[in-house]
Amino acid sequence: MEQLVKQAKQGDKNSFTEIVLKIKDEAYKVAYCYLQNEQDSMDAVCSAVEKALLNIEQLKKPQYFKTWFIRITINESQKILRKNNKVINMDEEMQGAVTETHTEKQLDREDNIDLNNSLKDLHPQDRLIIHLKYYMGYTLDEIAGLVNLPEGTVRTRLYKNLKILRKKLEIKEVYNSG
Numbered sequence: 001m002e003q004l005v006k007q008a009k010q011g012d013k014n015s016f017t018e019i020v021l022k023i024k025d026e027a028y029k030v031a032y033c034y035l036q037n038e039q040d041s042m043d044a045v046c047s048a049v050e051k052a053l054l055n056i057e058q059l060k061k062p063q064y065f066k067t068w069f070i071r072i073t074i075n076e077s078q079k080i081l082r083k084n085n086k087v088i089n090m091d092e093e094m095q096g097a098v099t100e101t102h103t104e105k106q107l108d109r110e111d112n113i114d115l116n117n118s119l120k121d122l123h124p125q126d127r128l129i130i131h132l133k134y135y136m137g138y139t140l141d142e143i144a145g146l147v148n149l150p151e152g153t154v155r156t157r158l159y160k161n162l163k164i165l166r167k168k169l170e171i172k173e174v175y176n177s178g
Contacts, residue, residue: 005062016056020049023066026136027073030146033131034077034124044080048073070146074128081124119165126161129154 001022007015027048031041051072059068119127125147132138132146140158144151 001065002062005056005059005065009056009059009062013053016053019065020052020069023069024049026066027070029136030070030128030132031073031077033128034074034081040080040084041077044073044076047076047079051076067142067145071148074146121168122161122164126157129158130161130165133158 001019004015004019008019024045027045028041031044031048032038035041035044048069052069059065119130122130129143129147132143133140138146140151140154144154147154149157
């Protein structure tokens with residue numbers, strides 16, 4: 001992929017297209033995690049493609065193209081979120097992504113609904129950190145680069161929010177069993 005990035009930096013549009021096609025689904029998932037809306041998510045990715053194409057010569061290290069592009073997608077998602085001033089809600093597509101992950105397979109459908117409802121209460125960036133870590137397999141260092149926060153802050157926010165989720169789910173379990 002590095003060779004394609006180098007060619008894209010030299011103006012080869014076909015190489016740029018090939019790179020973007022390889023990571024577009026991942027960028028869409030990140031945008032959707034923020035925006036919770038299919039059309040807005042596609043708009044964010046399209047804007048990210050446009051910005052990346054116009055600014056690819058600014059990318060210093062070709063091996064970081066994917067991280068750079070995902071960061072642009074996050075920025076575009078945040079712009080749309082601010083512009084629309086939307087309330088973020090988890091919908092069926094995101095619920096489907098949660099049920100397909102290996103960490104959630106053992107949960108039954110009701111537990112998944114509780115988890116999704118608890119996740120939607122988190123700040124969009126905190127939800128994104130959890131999504132990137134547990135659903136997309138990013139390391140804390142990679143997440144820190146994507147969300148533009150120190151790794152220690154990402155770790156703290158991740159574990160703080162996992163604790164909040166655990167507590168919410170325990171309360172729901174006690175309430176449902178009693």
